Amino acid sequence: MQAEQALSGDTAAGLPLGLLGGTFDPIHFGHLRLAEEAREALGLGELRLMPAGRPPHRGEPGSTPEDRLAMARLAAAGNPALRVDDTEVRAQQKSYTVLTLEQLRAESGPLRPLVLILGADAFEGLPGWHRWKELFALAHIAVANRPGYAPHGRRWPATLSAELAAACRDRHSTDIADLRTTPAGRVIAFDMTPLAISASLIRDLVRDGHSARYLLPDSVLDYIAAHRLYRKGR
Template sequence: MATERHGALAPLGVLGGTFDPIHTGHLRLAEEAREALGLGGVRLIPAGRPPHRGEPGSTADDRLAMARLAATGNAAFAVDDGEVRAQHKSYTVLTLERLRAELGPQQPLVLILGADAFEGLPTWHRWTELFALAHIAVANRPGYAPHGRRWPATLSPELDLACRDRRTADSAALRATPGGHVIPFDMTPLAISASLIRDLVRNGHSPRYLLPESVLDYIAAHHLYRK
């Protein structure tokens, strides 16, 4: 559980993803969200059966192992195997319900999303229920105005309406309630993607420095992403 700060529970960040493989962009997203929003920690949650994409290039157990290697050395990061072990598809609403049951009704949870994922929220399973389960933190992509002064013009009307009374630029608000706010934060732009890494490996090129050395060694040792 997140540690207490000033008599209140520090918010716990939740960062899910296919992590196929996990890379520096994922880790910087978690770290910058932790620092910008005053999170007590971040749970990295590899998807077992991602519902919005095809079959991953590596097994769920491999992706879980790589996430654990990547998190080593950062005491603020913990890897959660709940989605990998679940028998159902990896829907975020189910994960947040599980965490809420595990951590209790008062623990602030903060779902960390990139701007693209946030804009696609209305396509997610039971998406309107996410706000009751957690706060949502949105990483600004390059070109967005900082600190929430301007929101993406591409928000759908239904998402814009759902967020209208939830927006805040004050990270202290995340400690005051268990969920319900939507807050932007600025992130260092990194042009790294898992698909780029897989393509590099598949074509015999080095992805070194795009992901942790331990993950790179795991990919080599287990012959992942080869032709």
């Protein structure tokens, strides 16, 4: 897997590597704040933003993989703890997370802790993912505790399918040290700041000729304007 910048000495020493995937259509402050809070709360040495090339669980994005990759690079610029990984954009097949993790695991070795960051709704839908049970052998899973879920006690959705509950049995951890001492297999939750920003809102605003400023970095907004993304009749 190719990151946009070389790893620092501290990261190479074995601190957990966080992975935040998404369509990022476009990337916005909600994504970036989640990345920053995950990095801090989970003690990550590095966090990689991974734009999906061909998302298997939704329709075609409103912009091309290359545009979404370019916007992610612009958004991550200036934060040395963030990298942008173009593996899924370059891949010819659909962006299945298990395939990406297999590649990253092969390149990182068997001992480097990997942490897959998921929103609570994505985590709840995990049984619908391709070869989802194999994810636990490849990485830890960190679940972002978002608005609407209890801040105390169980740190993921209160209602899980029997299949997912069984797969998570004996994996739940509340100690981030577990993410450093083992390479994969734990499920841990962390709090995220609620930001009522969505990519669909931004696309709708741009389409209708309204301002989306302060919902995403100016550099990304300028890119959208320069390339006339999300506009009617494009």
